Structure formats: structure tokens, C-alpha cells
Amino acid sequence: MKNELLKLLETDARYTPEQLSVMLDxxxxxxxxxxxxxxxxxxxxxxxxxxxxxxxxxxSVTAMIDVKLTPQRGKGYDRVxxxxxxxxxxxxxxxxxxxxxxxxxxEGKTMKEVAFFVSQKLAPIDEVISTTTHFVLHxxxxxxxxxxxxxxxxERGNCN
Numbered sequence: 740m741k742n743e744l745l746k747l748l749e750t751d752a753r754y755t756p757e758q759l760s761v762m763l764d765x766x767x768x769x770x771x772x773x774x775x776x777x778x779x780x781x782x783x784x785x786x787x788x789x790x791x792x793x794x795x796x797x798x799s800v801t802a803m804i805d806v807k808l809t810p811q812r813g814k815g816y817d818r819v820x821x822x823x824x825x826x827x828x829x830x831x832x833x834x835x836x837x838x839x840x841x842x843x844x845x846e847g848k849t850m851k852e853v854a855f856f857v858s859q860k861l862a863p864i865d866e867v868i869s870t871t872t873h874f875v876l877h878x879x880x881x882x883x884x885x886x887x888x889x890x891x892x893x894e895r896g897n898c899n
Contacts (some may be wrong), residue, residue, distance in 0.1 A: 740765060744773055745782070750883075752786040789884045801830075801846050801875040802853045804861065805839035807868040816840055819866045828856055839871070850874065 743763055747754055756774065760767040777783045792799060806823075810816050816834055823843055824832040831844040843861070847853040857870055878886045 741773055741777065744770065745777065748774075748783070748786075789882055791878075791886055793878075793886075799846050799848060800850050800853055801844065801878075803873045803875065804843040804845065804857060805835075805871040805873070806841040806843055806861065807838070807870070808840045808866045809868060810840075811866060819864060822864060823861065826856070826860060828852075 740763065744759060747759060747762060754762070756767055756770045760770045763770065774783070808816060808819055811818055820832050820834065820841060823829060823841065826845075828845045828847055829843060830846055831842075833842045834840065835842050845853060845856060847856060853872065853874070857872055861867060861870060880886065
């Protein structure tokens with residue numbers, strides 16, 4: 740039952756406990772108790788609003804940076820990941836399989852600001868071997884939410 744509750748909250752954190760009680764067909768007190776427990780044990784880490792910043796006047800650049808590292812003896816990648824995720828421009832850090840070890844999602848005001856982050860903050864970390872930066876050109880779907888990604892396709896299959 741808790742997993743169903745979590746899935747509903749992940750879909751829309753605005754659901755009230757009363758709505759969740761009806762949707763899950765469980766008592767209101769149980770819903771409130773579950774939510775309290777899940778917040779206290781760290782399963783629910785927070786509640787966020789997903790915003791399409793392209794529809795505002797805020798200018799920003801998002802970049803995904805692949806990072807190849809030398810892991811530290813006894814600590815693996817954890818200490819380096821911690822050093823990276825503590826920078827305010829860093830939105831996400833993931834340990835990855837494949838050619839690169841970490842994937843870092845950052846946001847800056849300009850491409851120059853992102854380049855500065857990579858060259859002056861990320862690359863100088865001793866364990867960093869190399870980086871590859873990918874700039875996000877457009878979001879179609881993020882955290883399960885669709886953006887205005889409706890494509891107009893003509894009868895020949897070409898995008899208009």
C-alpha cells in the first residue's frame with residue numbers, strides 16, 4: 740500500500756491526504772501515518788514543482804557532463820561525487836556504468852558560465868581524468884512530465 744501511495748505522490752504531490760485516502764481506499768489516519776513515517780525515514784525526500792522555464796523570461800543553460808574518474812582507495816567515487824554535488828550549480832550527480840563514471844547535470848546562466856564550471860571547478864579535481872559536456876537544447880520529457888513536445892508531422896513523415 741505504501742508503494743501505491745508513493746507512486747501517487749510522485750505523480751502529483753498536491754494530492755491531499757483526503758484525496759489519497761479515497762484513491763487508495765484506506766482510512767485518512769492511515770494515509771497521514773504513512774506519509775509521516777515515510778518523511779521521517781527519508782523515503783520521501785521532498786516535494787517539488789516541475790516548471791517549464793522556457794515559458795518564462797529566465798535565461799539558463801543546462802548541461803550534462805560525463806566525468807571519467809580515478810576512484811579513491813577505500814572510498815571509491817563517493818568523496819569525489821560529494822565534492823561535485825556540493826557546488827550550487829549542480830542539479831544531479833549519478834554514478835554510471837559504461838565509458839564514464841559520473842553524469843553531472845548542471846545549470847548556468849550562459850554557456851560561458853557552464854564552461855567556467857567545467858574548466859575551473861570540475862576539471863581541476865585531482866581524481867578527474869576527463870569530461871565531456873553535452874548542452875541540452877530542448878526538453879521533451881523530464882522527471883516523467885511531458886513538455887510542449889507535440890510535433891506537427893505531415894503525411895510524408897516530415898516534421899513541420
